[in-house]
Amino acid sequence: MKLSLLFENAPDIEIGGLCTDSRKIQPMDMYFCMDGMTFDGHQFVEEVVEKGAVCIVHAKDIETMHKGVAYIKVENVNRTLNMVASKFYGHPSHQLTVFGVTGTNGKSTITSIIKDVYSHFKPCGYIGTISISYGDVTMPPSLTTPDPILIHHSMKDMVDYGMQAVALEVSSHGLEMGRVQSVDFDVAVFTNLTYDHLDFHGTLENYFEAKHKLFLQLKSDGVAVINVDDPFAKRMVAGCKAHIVSYGVTADADYRGDNIHIGTNGSTFDLIHHGETYTITTNLVAMYNIYNLLGAIAAMCESGVALKEIVPYLSELTQVDGRMERIDEGQAFNVIVDFAHTPDGMEKVFEFANSITPDGNAIIAVFGSAGKRDTKKRKVFGEIADRYCDSIILTEDDPRDENPRDIANEIKGGIKDTNNIFIEDRYSAIRQAIESANVNDTVLILGKGDEVFMYREFGREPWIGDHIAARHVIRKHCLGLEDELEK
Secondary structure (H helix, E strand, O other): OEHHHOOOOOOOOEOOEEEOOHHHOOOOEEEEOOEOOOOEHHHHHHHHHHOOOOEEEEOOOOOOOOOOOEEEEOOOHHHHHHHHHHHHOOOHHHOOEEEEEEOOOOHHHHHHHHHHHHOOOOOEEEEOOOOEEEOOEEEOOOOOOOOHHHHHHHHHHHHHHOOOEEEEEOOHHHHHOOOOOOOOOOEEEEOOOOOOOHHHHOOHHHHHHHHHHHHHHOOOOOEEEEEOOOOOHHHHOOOOOOEEEEEEOOOOOOEEEEEEEEOOOOEEEEEEEOOEEEEEEEOOOOHHHHHHHHHHHHHHHHOOOOHHHHHHHHOOOOOOOOOOEEOOOOOOOEEEEEOOOOHHHHHHHHHHHHHHOOOOOOEEEEEOOOOOOOOHHHHHHHHHHHHHOOEEEEOOOOOEOOOHHHHHHHHHOOOOOOEEEEOOOHHHHHHHHHHOOOOOOEEEEEOOOOOOEEEEOOEEEEOOOHHHHHHHHHHHHHOOOOOHHHO
16 A cells, blocks of 8 residues: 555555564554553664665654654554554454454454354454454463454455454453544443553553443444443443443343353353343353353444344353363263353352362362562462362462562462462463362362463463363373374
C-alpha cells in the first residue's frame, strides 16, 4: 500500500508491512516508535533504517533523518498505529461480526463457545489465550489480546478465508495499552471483575477502569452484554452508548438461568428469556460455566441468531482445553485440569470439586503461583486451598527469575491445617497427586491449563501441558498402559 493512502500529504512510497519490534523489521516496513514499559522504540530508529525501514512514525524528535526515508511525527504513536493497522489491512473488523469478551474469568470459555456454536450459522474465528484459529487454521497465541498489527492482520486473513465473525478475548492489559482502539466491536460481553493483575494496574479501581474502556468504545448500534449478578456490572456500562442486555442467575436478567442442576458430566437448567422458558442441557459443569454459557447465548442471540436455534448445539460443546478439563483414562477417581490462576477462579473450581467428591473422600490440589506477578495473592491461594483440600502439593508455575520454593513458602503462609508438600518439578508433583488418589477422590491440577510452555528466567521453555502430563501419569503409572509419550 502507498504511504500516501495512509497519511495525507505523505510521499508516494510503497509500504510492505507494519512493525513495532526493531528485531523483526523487514525492508519496506513502516516502523512505529512505541514507548513501552521496558524500551523506547525511538532508540532503535537508526537500526531499523539500516535494515530497510522506509517510514518512521514517531512522537519524539529524531536527530538524524535519512534521505529516502519518510518521517511522520504524531502526537500519539499508539493511536496512529491502531488507525494505520486497520486501514492497511482493509478495515477487516468492519467486515466481520466482532464479539469482544472481557472480565477476570471466563473470557476463553465464552469466546470458545461462541466460535463453536456461532459457526453453525456463520463461520467464526477466534483470537485469544488458547490460539488464533479459524476454519482449519490454528496458530499459537502471542498475548491474550495481541497488538493492533497482529489483530488486524489476523482478521484480514479470516476475511480472506471466508470467516464472517470473530470472537476476541479482550484483556485489561490489552485495553490499558490501547491494542483494540480501532477494532469495530459489535457485541461486548462483561463476565466478572475480581482480584487480579494488581501488579500491573495497582488498584482494583484502575483494573475496573481498564475494563470499562471497552464499553465506552462500543458503538451506538452495538450491544453490551453484562453479568448483572456481578457487583461491577452497572458501573461497567455507565456511559456506554450501546444497547444493554443482561444475563445472570440470582438477579432479574434478560437471559436468566433457573432450576439449575449440575452433575459430574453435565448440567441442565431453564433459560428464561422474554417470558419464554427454554430447557438447556449441556456437557459443561460448574456454576461458573452456567454463567459463561448464559453470556455466550446472550451474545449470539443479540447478534441475530434465534435462541431456539442455538439450544440444540449446547448439549455437546467442544471441550475447551485446560478449562475445567476432565481427564478420563478409565481411572476410578476424578482428575480435573483448569487454568484457574486467580483467587476467585480457584475458589470456584474448589467449590465444584467439593460438590462432586463424596463425603469421606479427598480433594488433592496441585498448584503454584507465577513469578514476577502479583505476590499478594499467593497467601490467598493458600487460604482458599486450606478450606477445601485434604492434601496440597505446591509446585512451579512460570517461576521466571524467582525461586519456586520461595513462592511456595509464601503460599504456605495461608495454609494452616492442610497437609502440604513442595515438589518443584511440575510433572513429578502431578504424578505424586495422581498416584496418591484413591477411588472417588478428586485431583485438581491448577494454574496452567493447556499451556505448553513454562516461563523461566531466560524466557519460554517447552512444557508438555498439565492435561498431557496427567493423561501420561494415569496411563503409565496407574493403569500400566503404553502412552504416546513412551513411543
